[in-house]
Amino acid sequence: MMAGEEVLAGFDAAISRDSGSVDPERCIRVAQALVDKGNALIDLNRYDEAIACFEGVVAEYAQAEEAELRECAARALRRKAHALIKLGRRDEAIVVHMKLASTIERPVVRLHATWRSDWPSGSAVPLSNGELSMMRGLA
Numbered sequence: 001m002m003a004g005e006e007v008l009a010g011f012d013a014a015i016s017r018d019s020g021s022v023d024p025e026r027c028i029r030v031a032q033a034l035v036d037k038g039n040a041l042i043d044l045n046r047y048d049e050a051i052a053c054f055e056g057v058v059a060e061y062a063q064a065e066e067a068e069l070r071e072c073a074a075r076a077l078r079r080k081a082h083a084l085i086k087l088g089r090r091d092e093a094i095v096v097h098m099k100l101a102s103t104i105e106r107p108v109v110r111l112h113a114t115w116r117s118d119w120p121s122g123s124a125v126p127l128s129n130g131e132l133s134m135m136r137g138l139a
């Protein structure tokens with residue numbers, strides 16, 4: 001088995017182990033494994049298969065209660081758009097980006113922080129530009 005195939009087999013094992021669970025931690029592992037598998041498929045130039053992985057994450061977890069699952073779905077949409085661009089399907093990629101940008105249900109907010117050497121050890125300080133990204137729950 002080639003190295004790429006071994007990596008994919010590892011993702012498949014992780015997905016099948018926790019697939020179908022209602023436990024949030026297991027669902028998060030499945031969603032992340034699907035996104036990672038899609039990324040590995042992109043690395044192997046297997047864009048259609050990658051798109052299928054990303055679509056599975058969006059279909060299953062875009063409306064989840066858990067913010068981490070909605071974040072995985074948002075990452076999956078971004079990576080789906082990337083794969084579409086690689087296939088030369090720019091119009092479809094734009095639609096995917098618009099879907100991501102226009103979704104407004106259940107906001108997920110994450111403050112990005114940076115480490116500064118002039119602050120006490122272990123302190124995180126918000127970025128000077130007030131960087132705050134807001135992703136919206138996915139439709």
